[in-house]
Amino acid sequence: MIAYPEIQKRVQQEMDSVVGRDRLPRATVKRTRQLDGEEVPRGLSDKDKLPFTSAVLLEIQRIVSTNPLGIPHSCGDDTIIDGYYIPKGSVVVSNLWAVHHDPDTCKNPDQFNPDRFLDKDRCLREREGLIPFSTGRRICIGENLAKMELYIFFTHLLHHFTFKKPHDSKSFSLKGVTGIQHSPGPFLIEVINRD
Template sequence: MVNLKHTPFDPRSFFTNATSNIICSVVFGKRYGYSDSNFKYLLNLLDQNVQLFGAGGVQLFFPIVKYLQPNNYKLLKSNISNLIKFINGVVKQHESSRDPENPNDYIDVYLNEMESNQEVGRESHVNIQNMPVTVMNLFGAGTETTATTLRWSVLYMMAYPEIQKRVQHEMDSIVGRDRLPSLSDKEKLPFTSAVLLEIQRIGSIAPLGISHSCGDDTTIEGYNIPKGSVVVSNLYAVHHDPDTWRNADEFNPDRFLAQDGCLREREELIPFSTGRRICLGEHLAKMELYIFFTHLLHRFTFKKPNDSKPISFKGVTGLIHSPGPFLTQVINRD
């Protein structure tokens, strides 16, 4: 990104490449060069699927959609098939090269667990059929969501330069200019944390969460929900409820600060959903967002290019609620 300073650019591919490579490191045990053909192929399939799944994963849970949008449905099925082939190829490489005593990544650990179950004759959902689906879930949940949150963060910092300056002033006061922020600094950076929370609230990256199935016959506020019903949680409505959030459509990080300036986390903010089916990647995502956001604002100032179109917060909604395409410009703070 340093090479792009002062030159307007779309940050989408940078964030997608970086966040996806983190998942690649965890799952595949390797990072890819951004020009690697396999990496580009993988990201293209994932990006298309995020759009094709529809809000809340409607393509998965409402079969009628495949008749309403047959071309999208066929492309989605084809992409999933190609993803499974790609992942199975990586798994075969692991099967021939792994050291059971020294697992290197998620696939190695998964194969070890499979082997352990087979040795004792234990039936388990940890099997070779579920492996590619599990890996796809990790990529789907851990790449686009984090990258999109970072895009919203850049957009809001461009739109609210005074808030960007407050974040940078706080970091400069606590961290200084001789090193980058670390996770150990987080508790000392309440305003920076508040900004991230407000971005997650107002951006509502997963507006309808992920559809779930009701485990038992349930009654909520007089409504009967039969066992097996598809349940969709409207997280966007929760995060924009005017009875909960004063001036809900206003970007205001101070709503997450107490009067003494300390961080005030609020239970109404549930970007990762809630309950027993809360997103398993919550802790990894929070660490990634904090590290990316603080490192970027520690080194750069983001501004709207002079000749670019007006900033718009109108989102594009598929499985993910993302900002429309935009250009940004970075000024090196060093």
């Protein structure tokens, strides 16, 4: 967000207009509770009403690809995919980074553009080419927990604070450090209370 202050501002404007400043964005659709024998709804999730915020989170996951490669798996049987022969027992590693940066499915893949996840009516449109948690039978088991955490951390932090690059700090790179995970390099931030 310190690299894209105008995007940060749009997220905050969306949250301010949908959620307001008196409470934090809600994460889950809470079930009803019993009150004097009557079922009373407890507060619905705001997520569906925050399409731009959700699109920013999807675009961060796409462009960063925190897990650039899947976990190595072994091919269970002799297999042919798209004419490629993969013998039984081969170690197969999926390249999630390549999927996320494929110019055939993602226009200008190196450009940070959350709007690519919104349709003409500004509604969220998930894309098949976005697979940060991999795909198939061994897809990340923590996917739903992780999505919830990303949403809560991101919205709550931006609801409370604005993040900026300190004006006298060195320029920073978005290239990151690649290992098993793709992590950010060092950078300084200035945190400004919004209230």
